[in-house]
Amino acid sequence: MMGLLRKVVRAYTWRTGRAQRLYRRICLPNNLEWGSFLARWGGFQSIGEQTSINFGCVVTDPAYTRVGSNVILSDCVLLGHDASINVLNNQFGKKLDSVGPVIIQDNCFVGHGAIVLPGVTIGPNSIVAAGAVVTKDVLPGTVVGGNPAGIICTTQELLQRVEERSNSYPWIDLIRQREGTYDPTLEPELVRRRVAFFYDSESGITKK
Secondary structure, three states: HHHHHHHHHHHHHHHOOOOOOHHHHHOOOOHHHHHHHHHHHHHOEOOOOEEEEEOOOOEHHHHHHEEEOOOOOOEEEEEEOOOHHHHHHHHHHOOOOOOOEEEEEOOOOOOOOOEEEOOOEEOOOEEEEEEEEEEOEEEOOEEEEOOOEEEEEOOOOHHHHHHHHHHHOOOHHHHOOOOOOOOOOOOOHHHHHHHHEOOOOOOOOOOO
């Protein structure tokens, strides 16, 4: 019965763009499916292929927002306008505007809690660290973080560091067996090995 309900809700929502809350609650789409749905019904300037968008991602002005392919948007905020202009207009009797496009090019990751301001372009193959406040364009192939965000390293340098660290993990064999980013058949053993590595099982003290 539930399977039939999910099929009906999914088909209706994808066809009409309506009942989005029900779709999310009943069908539990993953972030990749949600990204595909938003590409169709989210009002974005454009969204590329294989782009993953968390439910907690806030996009204030989808019409001004362009997202490339193979992009992951975690619980971040993309701002297309500066609402403080309303205070200035009221205070000084002006009629001003303050908006800008947000462009995230191919192969980018925007981390949890990051804020991207209006008028910013994030170049291809780049990573925005969690909590970063991006006030200006991000160069291609770079990792940025901080407030305001600055360059931490290149994406290639980060890749080398992560590869070296990953190869030292005693569970790397499971990662190499895994299909995609999550495999429920391997997850319990993966968690067990990680916990054993991170903590002393007798004292509960984090390993140095």
